[in-house]
Amino acid sequence: MNSPRASSTSSQRSLLVAGIVLIAGAAIWGFFRRSDDAADDVAEAARPASLGARGGLEGAEGGENDPRIRGALGLPRGAILGSVRDVDGAPIAGAEVCGRASSMLLPSADATRPRCTTSGPDGRYRLDDLPPVSYRISASAPRFIAGRFRLPGPDTLVQPPAGGERRGVDIVLEGGGIEIGGVIKDLSGGEIEGALVEVDGAYTTSDGDGRFSLWVRPGDAQVNAQAEGYSPGDARGAAPGHEFEVFLTPEAVLLGEVVSAEDGAPIEGATVMAGNMSGHVITDAQGAFRLTGLPPGGYRPRAIADDARGEAEVRTVLSVGETSAPITIRAHRAALVEGAIVADDGSLCAQGGVSLRDPATENTAYGAVEADGAVHLRGVLPGDYRVVVVCDGYAPREEYPNIAVAEAPLRELRWDVERGYAIRGEVVGPAGAALTTMRVAAARQAPPGEARARQLARQTFPQVDGRFAIEGLIPGDYEVRVMAWSPPQAIPAPLRVTVGEGDLEGVRIELPEVGALRGRVVDGDGQPVPSVRVQARAAAGSLAIHGHSSPEVSVADDGGFVLPSLAARNYRVSALRGYIPVDAAGGGSASADVEVNAGETTEVELVVAALDGVIRGQVVDADGSPVVDAFISAMAEPENAPGSPIRMARWNDHALAPKLSDQEGRFTLEALAPSKHTIIAKRRGGGEAFLEHVEVGSDVTLTIAATASLRGVVGFAGGGAPERFWMTATDDSVGFFHSETFVRTEGRFAFEALPAGTYKVDVRSATGDASAGVELAAGDAREDLRIELTPRVKVRGQVVDSDGAPVPGIRVSIRSGYGGTQSFMFDAGDGSDRRFVTDEAGRFELDRAPAGVVTVSLTPVSRGDSEFGLSAIPAVIDPETAVFELPPLTIARERLEDGQISGALGYGLKSWPADVEPIEDRLVVERVFAGGPATAAGIVPGDEIVSVDGQDVRPPNRHRYHTLTRVAPGTTLRIGLARGETVALTAAEPR
16 A cells, blocks of 8 residues: 655745745744733633634634644644724624634635634624634624724735734724524525524524524625535525525535555645635545535546645536545646745735746646745646736736746745835715725826836725725826725726825725615515516716616515615616516516616616416436436526527526425426526436426426537647646537636546537647537447647737727737637737737737637727727637738727717627637628617618728628727717618617
């Protein structure tokens, strides 16, 4: 039997820490030392953890006595101390204070279970016995809005020093919290006791009846829950006014071992990740692992140790409550890279990390700053890596030397950063503005004549009083903007500021005055319709909300809703389920046009069709036997919607509440709209079935056929295969898409549990690409697919405007293929010279671009200053040419002011199948809306648009069409048609 191989030792880490101390000198002593007067400061702090007995860190797998954690950390535990106060500075007694770990050094079962305590009479708290990793610290109390620890700068994570204390972690809570409640259930409807429940940093556990309550911010709330034996679940709804129900699915379990690919020895201390954000564990002395709490799905776990890295060769598909057969992950030899991020004053970076990327293989590695002040990048495969350094509050150097990695560890590396400068100021808003939920971001703009100049972007959260500090900046012009997603709030236009050789103080960002929209959603009998969302879409003008003009909110159980912070303007208000509009009681769209004025509340009522439809059915296999525990979901099909309903359902199904089939394969879907529906069933072990155009009241049968598998090898004509390659299998006719990554397999690949269909298989790598078509019948097990890769080439070109003038400052990326499903993006030339950004002559160069049919993506580096938007241009690159020169890439200027809403043109274009080549992708009118601008202009279905305002929009210039036709309402366009006419079309207000 092979002897176990440990992945690291505490002594190795101790040597690194010693080296760091020599680097940083006396500044480090204050970081690690434990204060002698600590007891005096915390005498009245807190009693023991109130959540600890309900599933905190103590007693959990991987707790204090677990040798895996001792080996991974190798450092004594620490403490975090602080206070909880209100906005006036008064202490809040009895606040629940929790620290949730954010570290790959702890198994996720420990990291996701917070360690909590309660603040004392003076508002002080103390969190003890904490592994020295990063934590998010939050607090909640009755009648207050739950809040997190944040400084005016970027700090959101807190690290207790090993064996010491982190003090001053003070939290300010705003008043105005509201209490929400609900119940945690399993899929059969039974209540779950002891589930951990979280909303925006407020934590509690469910009682014996599965019930919980929390105090949160008014608005939309997302309730997250997890419990032993289940995979996590969540539910979203209105706060207040909604009784939350969170359903948890019995956990799937993935178990196996990690061994050396070279000699088969088990690897102890490796971190094993399931993928899909589903957690991680650490292997024991036998290399064994057990990943619990997984939702049903497919998994190819990967493992990273200090000196090894690998992943499972095939995907394991797990159903509800299923435990896998043991799998083996063979990890290849790799290296440990260790170092420190050191500031110009000699101190160590407290929060940040180092990323490595090898352009020749696309292998990557990342390590965060740990409590010992060091960065540990585990399992780095051999290669020549470019380095990116991030340290909160500091500016990185423009370039760091590459790191050549072999199999020997690299230790005591040093990456220097500088304090840089800061933008400080305040966000000032109307009463009730949720300042702490916003972000303030600063992005450096390229100076005139320096298209390839260094870029830098930073962001932070404001304090309760609106103060903010964006640190670690270099001199230059910056665009400063506020972002407000949840809750949605009106925001101002970006500010332009200049940072010189010093901090910029006194920046004032004033939020606009707002109005409120309040209303109800009812059916034709006046009964509330709670299971929908309401969207307020801005009619025209500047955007009301960052990134979009359509804020949404959940409807309460009594049908009520409120959007409290809308910009003053006109809106179209609609009811939605997922992305699909809900029909009105009498047919058509359930919407209303309203005007919102600053300082006023506008009332509206939406009358929708009753959501009382029912569809029943059974799920069976190919032999007619019932399929138990299949997931069934439904999507209402919009009338006259283009494209396939099943494709829409795949994109929309995250908003649906799935049901499980019973022991007879039966299911009942309730509370459905009176329209036709697409029904999807997915079963344990893989496989699916769907039915389109199902009427409510139907009783249907969905037959899930046997799945297929596809195996083979990829490689080059002269031999060899890429070290890392990505593959996708796409059946565009039904919207099915699946991707996998393969590393060091000698070109072997495997797809498991694919539905029968006609697939396009795409292969992408840093050195070559290819595509192949495959037909798979139900139950097929094809194992002989050979795909030959086309090597990559160097590509040069020029970006020009409509007049042929060069356009500098455009970032160029190239991806293989054409269409939305082929999304592998490669800059293929991202060195310090930034040749992938166009220079003053509009020129660019990419070192390793895919050949054949490609899409060239063009993005302005400085979005705030640019007259141009995003463009995606099809092209064909000759694979036989070592250096290929693209024809000039022409892009059009944006026609809307920053944030304006585009006017309506009154027609819809034909959607072409994904296999249509770019040269055939024409702009053909499919629908003309009665009474709209297109009707008035004389455009009819079947017309082909060939120009807009004299600019050619036929392939390969089709990309110009979107930019040229996005105009403000009232703008007149000259639309050239293939039948030889040019018509005048005036854009209308969007409806």
